[in-house]
Amino acid sequence: xxxxxxxxxxxxxxxxxxxxxxxxxxxxxxxxxxxxxxxxxxxxxxxxxxxxxxxxxxxxxxxxxxxxxxxxxxxxxxxxxxxxxxxxxxxxxxxxxxxxxxxxxxxxxxxxxxxxxxxxxxxxxxxxxxxxxxxxxxxxxxxxxxxxxxxxxxxxxxxxxxxxxxxxxxxxxxxxxxxxxxxxxxxxxxxxxxxxxxxxxxxxxxxxxxxxxxxxxxxxxxxxxxxxxxxxxxxxxxxxxxxxxxxxxxxxxxxxxxxxxxxxxxxxxxxxxxxxxxxxxxxxxxxxxxxxxxxxxxxxxxxxxxxxxxxxxxxxx
Amino acid sequence: xxxxxxxxxxxxxxxxxxxxxxxxxxxxxxxxxxxxxxxxxxxxxxxxxxxxxxxxxxxxxxxxxxxxxxxxxxxxxxxxxxxxxxxxxxxxxxxxxxxxxxxxxxxxxxxxxxxxxxxxxxxxxxxxxxxxxxxxxxxxxxxxxxxxxxxxxxxxxxxxxxxxxxxxxxxxxxxxxxxxxxxxxxxxxxxxxxxxxxxxxxxxxxxxxxxxxxxxxxxxxxxxxxxxxxxxxxxxxxxxxxxxxxxxxxxxxxxxxxxxxxxxxxxxxxxxxxxxxxxxxxxxxxxxxxxxxxxxxxxxxxxxxxxxxxxxxxxxxxxxxxxxxxxxxxxxxxxxxxxxxxxxxxxxxxxxxxxxxxxxxxxxxxxxxxxxxxxxxxxxxxxxxxxxxxxxxxxxxxxxxxxxxxxxxxxxxxxxxxxxxxxxxxxxxxxxxxxxxxxxxxxxxxxxxxxxxxxxxxxxxxxxxxxxxx
Numbered sequence: 001x002x003x004x005x006x007x008x009x010x011x012x013x014x015x016x017x018x019x020x021x022x023x024x025x026x027x028x029x030x031x032x033x034x035x036x037x038x039x040x041x042x043x044x045x046x047x048x049x050x051x052x053x054x055x056x057x058x059x060x061x062x063x064x065x066x067x068x069x070x071x072x073x074x075x076x077x078x079x080x081x082x083x084x085x086x087x088x089x090x091x092x093x094x095x096x097x098x099x100x101x102x103x104x105x106x107x108x109x110x111x112x113x114x115x116x117x118x119x120x121x122x123x124x125x126x127x128x129x130x131x132x133x134x135x136x137x138x139x140x141x142x143x144x145x146x147x148x149x150x151x152x153x154x155x156x157x158x159x160x161x162x163x164x165x166x167x168x169x170x171x172x173x174x175x176x177x178x179x180x181x182x183x184x185x186x187x188x189x190x191x192x193x194x195x196x197x198x199x200x201x202x203x204x205x206x207x208x209x210x211x212x213x214x215x216x217x218x219x220x221x222x223x224x225x226x227x228x229x230x231x232x233x234x235x236x237x238x239x240x241x242x243x244x245x246x247x248x249x250x251x252x253x254x255x256x257x258x259x260x261x262x263x264x265x266x267x268x269x270x271x272x273x274x275x276x277x278x279x280x281x282x283x284x285x286x287x288x289x290x291x292x293x294x295x296x297x298x299x300x301x302x303x304x305x306x307x308x309x310x311x312x313x314x315x316x317x
Numbered sequence: 318x319x320x321x322x323x324x325x326x327x328x329x330x331x332x333x334x335x336x337x338x339x340x341x342x343x344x345x346x347x348x349x350x351x352x353x354x355x356x357x358x359x360x361x362x363x364x365x366x367x368x369x370x371x372x373x374x375x376x377x378x379x380x381x382x383x384x385x386x387x388x389x390x391x392x393x394x395x396x397x398x399x400x401x402x403x404x405x406x407x408x409x410x411x412x413x414x415x416x417x418x419x420x421x422x423x424x425x426x427x428x429x430x431x432x433x434x435x436x437x438x439x440x441x442x443x444x445x446x447x448x449x450x451x452x453x454x455x456x457x458x459x460x461x462x463x464x465x466x467x468x469x470x471x472x473x474x475x476x477x478x479x480x481x482x483x484x485x486x487x488x489x490x491x492x493x494x495x496x497x498x499x500x501x502x503x504x505x506x507x508x509x510x511x512x513x514x515x516x517x518x519x520x521x522x523x524x525x526x527x528x529x530x531x532x533x534x535x536x537x538x539x540x541x542x543x544x545x546x547x548x549x550x551x552x553x554x555x556x557x558x559x560x561x562x563x564x565x566x567x568x569x570x571x572x573x574x575x576x577x578x579x580x581x582x583x584x585x586x587x588x589x590x591x592x593x594x595x596x597x598x599x600x601x602x603x604x605x606x607x608x609x610x611x612x613x614x615x616x617x618x619x620x621x622x623x624x625x626x627x628x629x630x631x632x633x634x635x636x637x638x639x640x641x642x643x644x645x646x647x648x649x650x651x652x653x654x655x656x657x658x659x660x661x662x663x664x665x666x667x668x669x670x671x672x673x674x675x676x677x678x679x680x681x682x683x684x685x686x687x688x689x690x691x692x693x694x695x696x697x698x699x700x701x702x703x704x705x706x707x708x709x710x711x712x713x714x715x716x717x718x719x720x721x722x723x724x725x726x727x728x729x730x731x732x733x734x735x736x737x738x739x740x741x742x743x744x745x746x747x748x749x750x751x752x753x754x755x756x757x758x759x760x761x762x763x764x765x766x767x768x769x770x771x772x773x774x775x776x777x778x779x780x781x782x783x784x785x786x787x
Contacts, residue, residue, distance in 0.1 A: 003575045004564050098540045101553040109363060116362065157577060259578050314564070314575035 001102070003314040006161045008099040010312060012092045012111070013165025016145050019088035021173040022075055023138035025049045026085075028207045029071065030131045046071050052173075052180040055083055076134055077122060085138050089118055092145075102158045106148040114141040157258055160251040164307060167251070171244035171300050177207060178231055179293040201227050208239045228289070229281045241296060242276040248303065249273050255311070265306035272299055322465045322725040323737050324388065334389040334785055335728075337502050342386070342728070342735055350385075350730060353495055357383055360491050382778035383488060385495070388727045388740060388760040395506075395784040398461070398469065398744070399754050401653030404644060406457040406746040409476055409631045411647035412640075413453035417444050417627060422646055428639050433630060440592060440627030442599055446616055449522040450750055453625040455587075456482075456515070457746040461654070463725040470657045470722065472741065474640065476632040477624050478589050481759045481779075482745045483547040486511060486554070488781040489757070504786040506756035511745070512554035515587075518749035523584045525618045526570070531584040533557045534574065536565070538590045538606045548589050562590075567610030570619045585621045586611075592626050634717060635661075635683040658720060662713035671709065671718040675702050678718045680709065695721050724769055727780065729762055739763045741771050742782065756784035 029049050046066045050056040055074065058081055063070040078084045093115040096103055103111075121129065121137070146166075153159050201222055205211035208231070217236060218226045232241045252266040284292045310316065325335040345353075361380050390398070415422055416433050417440075423430045433439060458479025460472040489508055493500055516533060523531035537548040539561050552559035564574050565583065573580035588595055594604040599612035614620045630636065638659045641652040660667035660678075671678060675694055682690035692705040709716050726737035744758030760780040761771035771777040 001577050002558055002560065002564050003577050004561065005558075006577045094540070097545075097549075100549045101559055112363065161577075255577075261578075311577040316575070316577060316579045 001157050001161075003312055003316065005099045005102050006158070007308075007312040008095045009102060009158050009161040010165040010307075012095045012099075013162045014169040015088040015092035015095070016142055017166050017169035017173070018083060019085045019092070020139055020142040021169075021177075022053055022083065022085045022088065023135040023142075024207050024209065025053055026072065026075055026131060027135040028203050029068070030135075031203070031206065048180050050075075052177050053083060054176070055081055072131055072134075073126070076131075085134075086118060086122070089114055089138075089141075104148065104152040104154075106152040107145065110141070110145045110148045114145070117141075157255060160255050160258075161311070163251045164248060167244045167247035168300060168304050168307075170239060171241055171248070172297060174208065174231060174239050174241055174244065175293050175297050175300070177204065178228075179290060179297070204231075208237075210237060210239060213237065225281050225285075228284060232284060233276060233279055233281065242273070245269065245273045245276055252307075263306070263310045265303060265310050268299075268303050268306055272303065321723050321737070321739070322463060322468075324463070324725050324727045324740075325737075326728075327466075334391045334394075334783075337499075338387065338389070338728075341496075341499060347734070353385060354730065357385060357491055357495060360494070361487070381484065382764060383491070384729050384738075384762055384764070384778050384780045385492070386728050386730055386735065387492065387499075387781045387783050388742075388762075389783045389785065391785055392787045395756055397653065399756070401469070402457075402459050402461075402744055402746050402754055403752045404648065404650060404653055405459055405471065405474070405640060406454070406748050406752060408640060408643040408647050409457060409474060410452055410454055410748055412643045413476075413625070413628055413631050414447060414451050415647070416630060417446065417453075422643065425646065427642050427646055428636070432633075432635050432639075436630050436633055436636070438592075438627070438629030438633060440630070442612060443616070443625065443627045448625045449524055449618075449621050452522055452748050453628040454631065455518055455522065455623040455748050457748060458743050459654075459746065461742045461744070462657075462722055463740075463742070464723050465725075469654060471637075471640070471654050472657060473634070473637060474632045475743075476628045477591070479743065479745065480544045480547055480589075481743060481761075482511065483550040484779050485745070485757060485759045485782065487550075488759075488779055492781045503783065506784040506786055508755045508757040511755045512551060514747055514753045514755065515551070516555040516557065518747040518751075518753065519585045519587055519621075519623055521749035521751070522621050522623065524621045527584040532582060533585040533587065534560045534565075534583050536560055536562070536586050536588040536590060536595075536608075538594070542589075544589065562604075562606045562608050565608040565611070567608060567614055570614060570617060572608065572611060572614050572620045583620060585623060587623045592629065595622065595626065633683070634681060638717065657722060660718040662709055662716040662718065667718075668709070668713050671716075672706055675706055675709075675718075677721065679721055680705065680716055680718045683715055683717060693721065722769075727760070727762065729764065729778075729780075731764070731766075736766070738766075739769050739771070740780070757782045 029046050046068065047056070050059050050066065050071065053075065059066070059071065059074050062080065063074065074081050074084065076085045079087055079090070081087060093111045096108060096111045100108060117137070121134070149159070149162055153162070201224065202211055205214050205227065210230070214222075214227070214230055217230060217234065230237050230240065234240050235242050235246060237243060248269045249266075252263065252269050256262050256266050325332060325338070331339050358380060361383060412422065420433070422428050423433060454476035456479060458475035458481070460475070461469055462472050463469050485508060519533045520531045533555070534557055535548055535552045537545060537559055539545070542548070549559050558574060560574055565572055566575065566580075567573075568580070572583045572586070574583050590606050593601045595607040596609060596611040597604045597607055598609045600607075611620070611622070612626070615622050615626070638656060638661060641656055644650055644652040660671050662668045662671055671680065675692070676697070678694045680692040680694070692702070694702060697705070724739040724741065727740050728735045729738035731738070740760050740762045742758050742760055744754060747753040760782040762778050762780050763769055763771045763776065764778045765776050768776065
């Protein structure tokens with residue numbers, strides 16, 4: 001497969017996952033805005049979401065104070081914001097247009113339909129659009145694309161590059177989301193492990209559509225320890241760091257087998273998985289949650305660089 | 318101006334190939350027609366058959382209007398066209414081999430040397446080089462107009478990279494999806510084997526150094542190009558890689574593409590970019606689209622480029638007038654398809670005729686294109702005609718003139734129902750080890766009443782083109 005094609009597939013997945021993550025952020029923000037803003041007001045909440053999505057600086061420059069309506073526009077529609085849902089969907093679709101030959105009609109159709117509908121949404125008066133409509137719309141289309149990829153695409157190397165994109169993006173966004181929550185809301189180590197703001201943590205789970213799953217998996221009181229375990233170390237949680245790293249391993253191993261050549265990325269991913277498998281919540285807290293997450297994000301970025309070098313850059317020998 | 322030939326209705330009756338379509342249109346109420354038209358448009362959009370226009374604002378993905386009323390040829394009509402098209406494609410290729418070789422046709426005094434050697438499309442970099450199988454132009458698009466029951470004229474030849482074949486294929490696909498009953502009732506020759514033939518044609522001209530199943534690629538300028546859909550469609554249908562210049566590199570005697578598994582050698586490049594851009598080392602140094610060193614590999618037989626660099630010299634407006642001579646000279650046959658009668662203003666007797674009849678003629682600059690520097694006599698004022706006469710007198714060699722043709726019409730769906738609209742035809746002739754032509758082509762239709770301009774940029778649409786089986 002052409003390196004450029006592989007690169008485009010990888011980015012289709014990253015953009016789709018990013019769009020979905022953004023939609024989840026928006027959903028959580030909107031939910032908080034519905035509640036009386038006691039203690040940490042929604043403003044604080046929106047701030048943290050802007051930070052988690054890496055869009056705080058851009059927003060600040062364009063709008064200044066985080067006003068909900070502006071945040072919604074900025075995160076959903078604004079094409080000046082390269083990570084807005086609209087930007088991500090347009091990018092994903094443009095990437096797909098470039099590599100039409102590597103996609104099935106169904107995958108293309110799913111991406112193109114999202115694009116065509118988005119253009120209609122853009123033309124509608126903003127006042128007629130409920131935020132929940134927009135976020136539901138996004139997750140539905142993301143699921144549709146994901147579904148067509150899983151059910152119609154040839155499971156060849158192209159499928160692996162798509163999945164690498166999905167898992168890397170998801171690992172990164174989960175880690176950032178936990179980090180922002182943790183760092184912003186619990187700046188002092190003394191709070192860690194006890195007396196957490198239950199509500200804030202539940203929001204975090206909600207942002208990953210995992211709050212019900214969490215109860216099924218753990219039951220009882222919500223504690224920081226359980227949540228950290230769920231989102232970092234529990235392979236049952238589809239957005240946990242370990243689940244993402246497992247996915248990366250699966251697809252890097254498949255590529256290595258298919259191409260009959262081992263890769264550095266594969267070795268690195270294996271090491272990451274080993275660390276997480278041996279890890280405990282206690283060890284994470286001991287290292288410091290922020291330190292642990294920063295290290296993880298760095299390692300994931302290094303892995304992305306190795307994947308780029310080893311497959312996507314076009315300089316493969 | 319003469320009466321236009323209506324391809325469906327003649328002398329108060331319906332011509333045989335259109336008989337069943339008569340019932341079909343009659344039975345279709347306006348509401349159904351509108352529904353079908355909307356359905357067709359939705360299909361085109363969903364499949365993504367658009368031509369992208371960036372940087373002009375508005376929707377970057379535009380649709381070429383598709384008219385559901387098919388254009389029909391009988392088997393006998395097609396047979397004659399087919400023989401004429403193949404004959405012309407052979408002659409054009411023979412001409413190209415000749416002018417980059419011994420130039421017998423120039424020595425024989427049939428074509429002025431100036432027309433060949435001072436032509437901007439004449440590529441000095443390939444003089445003396447004979448491409449594999451002696452083919453320069455592998456896909457020849459020959460634009461044909463009809464003016465009567467048995468009158469067909471060639472309007473121009475496209476020897477470089479004629480576009481539009483994806484519309485021929487998709488128009489058929491969509492017609493078959495929407496009106497399956499039409500295809501049961503009429504025996505229509507299929508066209509969907511075109512991509513397979515194209516692939517075989519390209520593989521058949523693999524370079525001498527290729528000792529395996531040839532690796533074919535399509536080279537596109539990229540996804541901002543207006544014909545990008547066609548490039549990716551053809552790559553998909555042929556099962557070959559669609560590459561950009563950046564995906565290819567030259568090392569040693571060969572060209573390679575950059576893949577996830579390392580370099581992979583490429584044998585045949587079907588390029589959809591102009592000569593000027595294919596190799597910055599050989600042609601335009603500022604080109605970002607091409608592959609540095611590609612021409613060296615080409616000339617040493619490491620890769621085949623389709624169409625061959627330099628093929629453009631055969632489809633020039635002034636060279637066009639000599640194509641019937643080429644047929645006689647190289648093939649020893651009489652030309653089956655006629656040229657539109659053309660007056661060369663550098664010939665004194667032609668010039669006199671042109672000046673005397675300017676108001677009835679179409680006058681074009683020899684190297685002009687896109688309708689610039691052109692006079693359409695019947696549609697111009699007396700002042701415009703007089704002013705143009707001065708320009709022709711000042712530089713006669715720069716002009717040719719042709720009669721205004723009475724293009725045939727085919728019924729077309731319009732707002733008020735069905736009405737005749739002018740059409741032309743572009744068939745795609747494949748030249749490799751063998752010469753192939755699928756029965757059909759792209760029919761372009763001028764959707765505006767009375768208009769003779771079929772270009773999509775000026776309100777033209779497309780139709781499915783049928784050739785009936787015996």
